[in-house]
Amino acid sequence: MSDKKIKAMIANTFLEVADALETGQYGKKPVIGFASEGSEHGQDNIEEAMKIAEMKGLKAVLIEGEDLHKKMEEMLDSGEIDGAVTMHYPFPIGVSTVGKVVTPGKGKPMYIATTTGTSDTDRISGMVKNAIYGIIAAKADGVENPTVGIANIDGARQTEKALLKLAENGYDINFAESVRADGGIVMRGNDLLAGTPDIMVMDSLTGNLMMKIFSAYTTGGSYESLGFGYGPGIGDGYDRLIMIVSRASGAPVIAGAMEFATNLVKHDWKKVAAEEFAKAKKAGFKEIIDELKASGKKEAAPAAAVTAPPKEICTDQIPGIEVMDLEDAVQALWKEGIYAESGMGCTGPIVLMAADKKARAYEILKNAGYVS
Numbered sequence: 001m002s003d004k005k006i007k008a009m010i011a012n013t014f015l016e017v018a019d020a021l022e023t024g025q026y027g028k029k030p031v032i033g034f035a036s037e038g039s040e041h042g043q044d045n046i047e048e049a050m051k052i053a054e055m056k057g058l059k060a061v062l063i064e065g066e067d068l069h070k071k072m073e074e075m076l077d078s079g080e081i082d083g084a085v086t087m088h089y090p091f092p093i094g095v096s097t098v099g100k101v102v103t104p105g106k107g108k109p110m111y112i113a114t115t116t117g118t119s120d121t122d123r124i125s126g127m128v129k130n131a132i133y134g135i136i137a138a139k140a141d142g143v144e145n146p147t148v149g150i151a152n153i154d155g156a157r158q159t160e161k162a163l164l165k166l167a168e169n170g171y172d173i174n175f176a177e178s179v180r181a182d183g184g185i186v187m188r189g190n191d192l193l194a195g196t197p198d199i200m201v202m203d204s205l206t207g208n209l210m211m212k213i214f215s216a217y218t219t220g221g222s223y224e225s226l227g228f229g230y231g232p233g234i235g236d237g238y239d240r241l242i243m244i245v246s247r248a249s250g251a252p253v254i255a256g257a258m259e260f261a262t263n264l265v266k267h268d269w270k271k272v273a274a275e276e277f278a279k280a281k282k283a284g285f286k287e288i289i290d291e292l293k294a295s296g297k298k299e300a301a302p303a304a305a306v307t308a309p310p311k312e313i314c315t316d317q318i319p320g321i322e323v324m325d326l327e328d329a330v331q332a333l334w335k336e337g338i339y340a341e342s343g344m345g346c347t348g349p350i351v352l353m354a355a356d357k358k359a360r361a362y363e364i365l366k367n368a369g370y371v372s
Contacts, residue, residue, distance in 0.1 A: 029059040030265035032258045033081035035068040037088065040247045041223065049254035060258050076240050083241035083261035085229070085254060090317065090343035090352060091117040093326070095235030096130065096204050097244050098137035100228035100260055101214035103195030110195040111138050111146070112214075115207040115230040116244055117344040121323055125292045127159040127201055128166075131173070132285070133234040134199035136276045140269035141260065147176035149187040149197030153206055156186045162288050171283035204344070212246075215253055224249045229257035232264060236277050239270060306331045309339045314352035318362055320371045323349045329370045336364050 032053075036046050046062075053060040061081065065071035069089060075081045091097070096117030103110050113134025120126035131148055138146035148163070150156045163185075167173045175185045176197030187196060192210070202210070208230070215224035230244040241264060243257045277285075321329050326342045326349045333340040333353065338361050340353045353361045365371045 030082040030262045031080070032058065032060045032261045032265075033063045033072060033075055033084040034060055034254070034258070035063040035072040035084060035086040037068050037086060038247050039087060039249075041250060045251050046254070048251035049258075052251055052255035053258045056255065056259055058255070058258050058262055072242075073240070076242070082265045083232075083243065085243040085245060085257045085261060087245055087247055087249070089233070089242055089244060090350060091233045091242075092235070092238075093118050093121065093342050093344070095119075095233045095238045096126075096133060096344070097231040097233050098130075098134050098199075099207065099211045099231040100137075100141070100256075101211065102227055103193060103214070104217070105194035108195035109228075110197065111141075111199045111231075112207045112210050113137070113199050113201050114204045114234075115211045117204055117233060118323055118326070118349060119204070119235070120289070121326060122293050123203060124155045124158045124162065125289045127155055127203055128162045128289065128292065130203070130207075131159070131163055131199070131201045132276060132280050134201060135173070136234055136269070136273045137231060137264075138198050139276070140264045140267045140272040142263060142267055143198055145174050146198035147174050147196075148185075148199045148201060149176040149178070149191060150185055151192070151200055151202040151206065152186050152188055153202055155203070158292070159201065160185050162292060165288055166280065166283050166285060169283035171280050171285070212248075216248065222248060224253045227253055227256060228260040229253050231257075231260065232269070234273065238273075241265065241269060306334045308334050309337050312339045312354040312357075314339070314341050314354060316355045316358040317343070317350040317352045318358065318365060318371060319350045321349050321351060321365070322370075325370055326351070329365055329368075332368050332370065333361050333364060336360075338364070 039045055050060055063072050072084045072086060076084055096114035096119045099112040099115035101110055101112060111134050113130040119129040135146060150159050163173060177183050178187055179190050179194055179196050180188050187200060211230055215227045219225055224246060229249060233242050241261060243261045245254050245257050329351050330340045330342050338353055338357045340351050343350050343352055
């Protein structure tokens, strides 16, 4: 090892010791990268977020390069950074984000499960998965035994039945009780404002709306000033810590997302996720999901299998497709020899393909009635 590297290691060691004496926190600090793409508030907002993160004792670095997401993924996979915050990211189907807000009634934190992404193309199955994702996020953030409530939206009762069955099978769920006189697991508007449960379960499009309301209700919506962002992407087997904020997120929210990410790393979020998925599966999670999907499907002749064309790097996207049609849209492109993938963008479901295939892909999807 060169003298230069040895000196750098010694210097870093002294800096870590000095920081530990100052903050009382020992050990290597998690490094959180920030890939800023498309902020509506300019460079000053980004610089302010980095300053706030530094004041909180966080270790954050700006990710730079022509393709920020590609660079971000490389830094995550190499271990150069432990987690990342970015403004939009096309997660694969099965992965969605769990946001963290501060509720106005009592100033209590609450996790919104989920806020972007698609846990499942079946609505009820997705909401059941969201409950598990929310439990993972809360536990990995340091909440030992989080309470779970279900927002009073379409599919709430079916979700309740599925989660109760999972609990009966041995999965430990600590259900919240509504503050309303009639109580119950299904939460009302009062519970949203008061933060009755630690985790509020809902579909991701409703969750996305809730995040906007909770983070920007004091500003009129153009500047998100409160909370910790739209949260980490969570899914069975997904191992990149990628936190989402929006283009309207202000410096406090971006710094809050970095703090959220740091906590997840400190509590070994990958281990927490693996343990929770294992416990849920032991309690018949897969079978419950399969039953939900089977009950929601109409009897139909099995479709002919479609083989995917050779894989290509997908850099362009087409939005505006209904989530229930997403996989069918991908298969429609495969039939025409275009490699495509499904994902979830900021505004909803997307189909991704290579840049030189986008025009033809759009025509195929338009002719098939998937886009207008």
